[in-house]
Amino acid sequence: MTETVARHDVVIVGAGPAGMTAAVYTGRALRSTLVVEKGIPGGQLNETDRIENWPGVAEPTSAPDLMAALRTQVERLGAEIVQDEVLGIEPGRQVHRVVMPRRAVEARAIILAPGSRPRALSTEGAARLTGRGVSYCATCDGFFFQGKRVVVVGAGDSGLMEALFLTRFADSVAIVVRHPKEDPRAIRASGVLRQRAASHPKIRFLWNRDVAEVVGERGVTAIRLRRLDTGEIEEVPADGIFVNVGHMPQTDFLRGSIPLDADGYIVTDSRLRTSVAGIFAAGDARIDAHRYAQAVIAAGEGATAALEAELYLAE
Amino acid sequence: MTETVARHDVVIVGAGPAGMTAAVYTGRALRSTLVVEKGIPGGQLNETDRIENWPGVAEPTSAPDLMAALRTQVERLGAEIVQDEVLGIEPGRQVHRVVMPRRAVEARAIILAPGSRPRALSTEGAARLTGRGVSYCATCDGFFFQGKRVVVVGAGDSGLMEALFLTRFADSVAIVVRHPKEDPRAIRASGVLRQRAASHPKIRFLWNRDVAEVVGERGVTAIRLRRLDTGEIEEVPADGIFVNVGHMPQTDFLRGSIPLDADGYIVTDSRLRTSVAGIFAAGDARIDAHRYAQAVIAAGEGATAALEAELYLAE
Numbered sequence: 342m343t344e345t346v347a348r349h350d351v352v353i354v355g356a357g358p359a360g361m362t363a364a365v366y367t368g369r370a371l372r373s374t375l376v377v378e379k380g381i382p383g384g385q386l387n388e389t390d391r392i393e394n395w396p397g398v399a400e401p402t403s404a405p406d407l408m409a410a411l412r413t414q415v416e417r418l419g420a421e422i423v424q425d426e427v428l429g430i431e432p433g434r435q436v437h438r439v440v441m442p443r444r445a446v447e448a449r450a451i452i453l454a455p456g457s458r459p460r461a462l463s464t465e466g467a468a469r470l471t472g473r474g475v476s477y478c479a480t481c482d483g484f485f486f487q488g489k490r491v492v493v494v495g496a497g498d499s500g501l502m503e504a505l506f507l508t509r510f511a512d513s514v515a516i517v518v519r520h521p522k523e524d525p526r527a528i529r530a531s532g533v534l535r536q537r538a539a540s541h542p543k544i545r546f547l548w549n550r551d552v553a554e555v556v557g558e559r560g561v562t563a564i565r566l567r568r569l570d571t572g573e574i575e576e577v578p579a580d581g582i583f584v585n586v587g588h589m590p591q592t593d594f595l596r597g598s599i600p601l602d603a604d605g606y607i608v609t610d611s612r613l614r615t616s617v618a619g620i621f622a623a624g625d626a627r628i629d630a631h632r633y634a635q636a637v638i639a640a641g642e643g644a645t646a647a648l649e650a651e652l653y654l655a656e
Numbered sequence: 657m658t659e660t661v662a663r664h665d666v667v668i669v670g671a672g673p674a675g676m677t678a679a680v681y682t683g684r685a686l687r688s689t690l691v692v693e694k695g696i697p698g699g700q701l702n703e704t705d706r707i708e709n710w711p712g713v714a715e716p717t718s719a720p721d722l723m724a725a726l727r728t729q730v731e732r733l734g735a736e737i738v739q740d741e742v743l744g745i746e747p748g749r750q751v752h753r754v755v756m757p758r759r760a761v762e763a764r765a766i767i768l769a770p771g772s773r774p775r776a777l778s779t780e781g782a783a784r785l786t787g788r789g790v791s792y793c794a795t796c797d798g799f800f801f802q803g804k805r806v807v808v809v810g811a812g813d814s815g816l817m818e819a820l821f822l823t824r825f826a827d828s829v830a831i832v833v834r835h836p837k838e839d840p841r842a843i844r845a846s847g848v849l850r851q852r853a854a855s856h857p858k859i860r861f862l863w864n865r866d867v868a869e870v871v872g873e874r875g876v877t878a879i880r881l882r883r884l885d886t887g888e889i890e891e892v893p894a895d896g897i898f899v900n901v902g903h904m905p906q907t908d909f910l911r912g913s914i915p916l917d918a919d920g921y922i923v924t925d926s927r928l929r930t931s932v933a934g935i936f937a938a939g940d941a942r943i944d945a946h947r948y949a950q951a952v953i954a955a956g957e958g959a960t961a962a963l964e965a966e967l968y969l970a971e
Binding site for chain 1: 725821959
């Protein structure tokens with residue numbers, strides 16, 4: 342059994358917008374607070390090049406700058422942030438254990454804010470150009486593609502919604518579909534969306550193809566597609582590519598201890614309480630929140646979870 | 657009938673954190689957006705002297721500074737903010753009318769974010785010293801009273817919760833109660849809270865009194881209380897007074913057009929949709945949100961309502 346080295350009022354798992362905002366509130370309530378983050382604070386925000394929809398930030402900022410400000414704020418209010426990986430939670434009656442590779446800590450309350458990640462496009466150039474034309478969020482980045490040509494990967498409901506949303510900005514939107522047009526599996530979206538996308542003058546479908554390479558030096562300039570019938574490669578000029586092939590909540594470490602839904606999202610009530618007393622969840626790994634995947638919505642949930650944790654601790 | 661002078665994609669009622677964040681999102685989605693605010697943008701935030709729990713603002717800021725930044729951001733993203741009073745909403749099928757004293761505008765979608773106001777203490781000195789020791793929010797301002805003496809007005813559940821919360825900061829917390837100790841109406845809070853408050857070493861009850869005056873020049877220095885049996889005035893030295901005598905959602909203009917609950921809060925589903933298609937609500941005038949009354953939670957709701965309005969408009 343890993344040695345338990347400390348006890349905190351609140352342990353927060355994840356230092357994205359939800360976890361950091363929760364820490365602002367619990368720190369400010371003078372609750373001893375430990376934030377554990379396995380990567381770089383900021384969560385999925387770090388995938389975004391330029392942020393201009395964080396309310397109160399008048400001029401566009403960068404994810405590192407916003408997170409640096411949040412970190413300063415959190416630490417000034419007394420919370421501690423450590424880089425470590427939570428391997429599991431062991432719920433208890435009065436106190437819970439949070440297990441990391443070389444130690445464990447006790448927590449009277451836990452706020453789970455591990456976030457989610459978009460399923461990545463694994464083709465050549467995709468990782469290198471993420472935030473430079475490769476985007477996983479049309480709501481976040483669509484605005485930067487006014488008058489541009491974009492490609493969308495993913496033809497489910499959210500892929501087609503994003504394609505339609507992108508027509509508000511882009512001159513042309515090409516949707517890459519892995520199946521031939523006549524294949525009933527080609528588009529998994531609802532009939533209404535399919536109809537609207539098919540009849541939209543800015544949208545065209547590129548059937549029976551997948552993405553072979555994202556091309557560009559400083560930014561995306563073209564997408565190389567592979568025709569799945571012939572294997573032939575063709576190049577489509579494009580300024581951006583929006584990838585919509587699903588999200589993965591980062592909740593594997595909770596399996597067996599906290600109820601998750603079939604897709605791995607943390608189940609809570611409307612007050613963000615899991616079924617375990619004293620354990621709360623906030624942000625994109627939580628059912629409902631992932632529908633939006635927006636930083637300020639996750640931040641609001643972090644504040645809610647912190648206020649509910651305070652009520653719980655005061656009981 | 658008032659002349660209808662313009663049509664917008666989205667009209668937002670209220671320029672507090674919820675309405676302004678909604679405008680960031682609808683403006684950025686290139687939806688023509690009009691924000692109507694009857695007073696000063698900022699809503700209830702303007703009652704707070706110093707804000708340090710708005711995430712991403714590393715150093716404490718003032719409500720006017722934060723709202724100025726939000727205003728710059730909203731206007732840069734294309735939304736228009738006007739000072740006017742909405743007298744009523746006339747829901748329609750494809751388009752709704754928003755009626756103001758000298759004009760009406762049409763809106764394909766409406767986001768209601770009128771906020772709420774705490775019931776004010778009307779005694780002498782209270783209005784003048786609001787934000788300078790007179791506070792309507794312990795979660796917001798308790799942190800500034802470390803080592804101080806505070807008075808709490810209101811002995812319902814939330815009054816006692818706030819009193820207990822304030823013991824984390826203040827050296828002493830005196831709760832003013834309008835009834836004698838033996839009167840069953842004296843404390844309207846639940847038994848557990850009453851018990852915890854009664855046994856707390858920092859808390860004392862001042863029975864059968866009400867507030868006659870808040871005393872102080874630049875900040876609160878004392879509270880004058882009136883004994884309700886004798887009429888005698890007594891002065892209690894104090895650095896702050898927290899008022900907890902209820903909130904009033906600013907929703908009178910919606911009566912008859914949008915479903916409200918018994919206390920006047922706007923009823924929505926979890927996606928912030930009212931029962932009228934195309935009309936959404938966000939922030940402290942909405943059921944559920946007023947439980948917290950925190951700016952960043954209202955902001956998250958503003959973003960949610962805007963994303964749901966965009967889905968509605970795209971349909």
